[in-house]
Amino acid sequence: MTDYVIHTEDTAPGDTRQPLTVLREAFGFVPNGAGVMANSPALLHSFFSAFGHFRGGGTFTPAERQVLLLSNAVANDCAWAVAFHSVEALADGVTPAAVDAIRRRGLPTEPRFAALSTLTRSLIEKRGHLDETDATAFTAAGFDDGQLLEVITGVAISTMTNYAANVARPPLEPPLRPHAWAY
Template sequence: MTTYPIHTVDSAPDGARQALRGLQQAFGLVPNLAATMANAPSLVNAFVAAFGQFGGTRFTGGERQVLLLSNAVANRCAWAVAFHSTMALKEGVDPGVVDAVRHGRPPADPRLAALSAITGRLIERRGHLDEGDVKAFTAAGFDDVAVFEVITGLAVSTMANYAGNVARPPLEPPLQAQAWHEQR
């Protein structure tokens, strides 16, 4: 198994340092996953740029975290599940919603259930939604354009989830309470 260095701002390749500085400012630390992604400056820079764009969607902070958590579970990325569980709770998402998504169940909240469902459908069907998928999503209060914003979230989380599944970075202490192991 390959072991990827977990970089700091100072140890990262020159092309990755600015991205890590931005993450450090945003989160108060450089997340271990991003610190491993920094081994490939193109990856960490693309991730940070896409993440910034995703932050500009019409979704609330809690909705963004539910979407990203749903993706992390679908992609079976333990580090990202712990991170987005922690962030969702910090955003005020009901713990029952977080627990449901972590266990692959639809949340009780219909809007969040629709958001989680469409992200899972996009992943499992590789973007081939049918009219019923979109109607269920829009019936929960989203508009047609929000599907494209979900795709933005998928792009961000795919980079992180795949990198996390390859690198398997350790969880930082603030994330350890939300450690996740895939349910089979």
């Protein structure tokens, strides 16, 4: 496996420093997943732009976004992202029981979270070829058809990070270590 530099704001190539600065300001550290993606400006900028729209212009609550992103990380067997999104989910109000259920490949007891996690995993597992029952179960939980399309955005941005971290295998940052996960 190739060894990737985990860039910081000081080592990042050219115009990848600005997104890393924004991430450091948001999280208190530059996430190693982003530091890896900085090896490819195209990847980091694509991720950063899409995530900004997903977070800033999306309709999901912070907790719902984290349920979606954590479900993606588990479905993609990305240990780094599972730890990262476990921390973020707890900070955004997802209950420890719901986080634990998703990490164990189960479902949260909260109906909306369960429907969102199920749809997210179905999109990944079925490569976008959902059955009518998948969409119906999602909308029956109170989501709308536009939000089903918004889940695709979450899956796409999460896939960028998950795959980059799966290829590079960055170490967990100290705040993430208590949430280490193995598939």
